[in-house]
Amino acid sequence: MLSLSLAAWGVPRGEAAVPALYTAAQARAGHRAYEHHCAACHGRQEQGLVGPALSGPIFASPKANYKVRDIYLFLSVNMPAYAPGSLTPKQYVDIMSFLLQQNGFPAGRTALTHSMASTSAVPLLYHGPRPPTRHARAGGGCGARPSVPRSGAPAASPHCEALVGALPGARTDPPAD
Amino acid sequence: MTTIHALSHRVRRASAAGLLVALAFSGVARAGGYPTVTDARLAAAATDNGWLMFRRDYAGNSFAPFTQINTHTVKNLHLVWSYRSHLKQGYESTPMVNGQYMFITTPKDHLIALNAVTGKVLWKYVRPMPGVGFKTVCCDVVNRGVALYGDDVYMATLDNYVVALNAISGKVVWQRQLKPADVGYAMTLAPMILKGMVIVGESGGEYGARDFIQALNARTGALLWRRWTTPAPGHLGANTWPKGMYKHGGGSAWITGTYDPSTDTLFWGVGNPAPWLAKLRPGLNLFTDSLLALHPRSGKIKWYYQYTPNDSWDYDGVNTPVITTLRYHGTTYRAIVHADRNGWFYAINRVNGKLIYARQFTRATSVEGFKNGLPYTNNALRPAMNKQVFTCPSFLGGKNWWPISVDPVTHLAYVPTIHTCMTMKGAPTFYHPGLPYLGESFEVVHDPADHHWGALQAIDLDTGRQVWDHESDLPWDAGAMSTAGGVVFSGSARGHLYAFDARTGAVLWRSPQLSSGVIAPPSTFMVNGKQYVAILAGWGGGTPIWGGKMVPVVKNIPRGGHLYVFALR
Secondary structure (H helix, E strand, O other): HHHHHHHHHOOOOOOOOOOOEHHHHHHHHHHHHHHHHHHHHHHHOOOOOOOOOOOOOOOOOOOOOEEEHHEEEEEEEEOOOOOOOOOOOEEEHHHHHHHHHOOOEEEEOOOOHHHHHHOOOOOOOOOOOOOOOOOOOOOOOOOOOOOOOOOOOOOOOHHHHHHOOOOOOOOOOOOOO | OHHHHHHHHHHHHHHHHHHHHHOOOOOOOOHHHHHHHHHHHHHOHHHHOOOOOOOOOOOOOOOOOOOOOOOOOHEEEEEEHHHHHHHOOOOOOOEEOOOOEEEEEEEEEEEEEEOOOOOOOOEEEEOOOOOOOOOOOOOOOOOOOOEEEOOEEEOOOOOOOOEEEEEOOOOOEEEEOOOOOOOOEEEEOOOEEOOOEEEEEOOOOOOOOEEEEEEEEEEOOOEEEEEOOOOOOOOOHHHHHOOOOOHOOOOOOOOOOOOOOOEEEEEEEEEOOOOOOOHHHOOOOOOOOOEEEEEEOOEEEEEEEOOOOOOOOOOOOOOOOOOEEEEOOOOOEEEEEOOOOEEEEEEEOOOOOOOEEEOOOOOOOEEEEOOOEEEEEOHHOOOOOOEEEEEEOOOOOOOOOOOEEOOOOOOOEEEEEEEEEEEEEEEOOOOOOOOOOOOOOEEEEOOOOOOOOOEEEEEEOOOOEEEEEEOOOOOOOOHHHHHHOOOOEEEEOOOOOHHHHOOOOOOOOOOOOOOOOOOOEEEEEEEEEEEEEEEEEEOOHHHHHHHHHHHHHOOOOOOOEEEEEEEEE
């Protein structure tokens, strides 16, 4: 029945086993919250910077064997690293939705809740790229998701580095330390 | 102001201490001009013209006998060459120098060999890590530098390999993986060479790894001994853990140790227990947050000293244990000095492991005091599930890994310091390989009594008391180096290399602003009669990730790596 309803929502056949756990609106809100609270360390493409990649086959691998609840319980208690647990439950749920989207989980009609995310035993595996939501990057941007997250330079293009680094161009020379 | 008189006084004292006797023979130049690194040269590394190991010598002093750059001449320092690296994460490596070869490492384990005089890149090794997620690397994807032995150079990697490369060609001679990547373990430290062995230690205290110190045969990579830092049942200290918890008990060993030839003892510091929340693991939790005194041939424990019992505050005890001699209350001791994350400066008898003295070098409330030579904690400041505490220092320290330098001439220790406290509260946690295992939430804040985030301070070895103090509005996250020229070097978060008067702390010279902030220790070396000072700028590390209220303060420090080499005009 699950596969039927997914098909009815326009999810391509063959991926019907990937459940829809969140709504598109949640992922959009989650994207904004992610950019604000997470991207500086995990990268705007979730490709990893000083923190690990949060999307792609290495993050969501069979070897890592994460369930949705493992990642949700961890990030909602311990992230962002400089102020663990400081966001609202809604923000954490939205961000989890966004991360599910970025790992190829489809959006659906039922909203993700804190208690669903905290208990979900669905394996968090990478299911390939998804069509971006309206708000998300579409082409251009920092370029494609790197096939090997966090290898080499932090981002694919100079444009991307500028976005990622969030660094001022010129430095002033303030007084002594 | 420094006077010529003061300078000559220093030089006389240094000579008297035997420090200025002709610089040690620095090896026979071989094919490619690479002087072989022998055990004899390592034993005399303090007086070598190069910089052959992590803290220059086995004692961990990071004190160089060179006097060309001194309190009088240091103002004439200028840039000789520089080298830029494109990676934007933190640079924590000490430039190691042998003959005219310099070796640096970058984030993500790139190893670069350069001509120490011209800056010409000789070869570059980029550690291939396909499929590695860097999931269990807490505090930036850093590396702290190489070890040198024979004609080889050694690096420990984030995917838990020890790699030996030929120093002249950069070709891999052997490599051996100690643990898989991404399941809790990672390596960031500079390896140590001792008696034909390469010795490394694992990180992983934030992920419930069971950590260890590992010796390998330097020629072949064969495993020799492994010192687990949390004991299995039947071993010394096993009864200090609840049943089975040693298996995920942390005890990382992520900073290079020191070696005392007079007692044939290898010293190595051990990090925090896992999970962070101590209520989950009643007991002392040996050998976490401890100094281990080991038999170098077997890794067997001679004695240990625990800096923080049943730690609930992430007070890793890994900071370098420096071997020295001091006089306390009229008695001379062969000692270890160590500035701990928990905010106390320890002097420990290095023959028997007994405390000589301990003194706070920054506000310390979690470890409250000492009874019979052992520390005790303030139990009211232990976090619990429904109890938030405010205590000092924060889990970042006190002082983090940034190594101190001990100057045998001034008899002072130069200690990078941060003035932080924190709120901390219990939080749910569970063990899953690859995920952090903390059980606490926290926020780093200012020490309410100190409006500076950081300092470099000088501490008298004989009393543990502060002699001078250079305060900084930004945290001081960089290692220190002292020299017989009477000059102490260290870099600032704002991106200046500083030269301080070793006796007074007066700023004698400050480099132009570098392209990034400094979190690495400097090194110095002589080639063809000329003294050079090398430093890597490249902000990053733990502070901008976990630093709480420090994060906005350091947020705009530019990123990127830049190696600078200075000499006199």
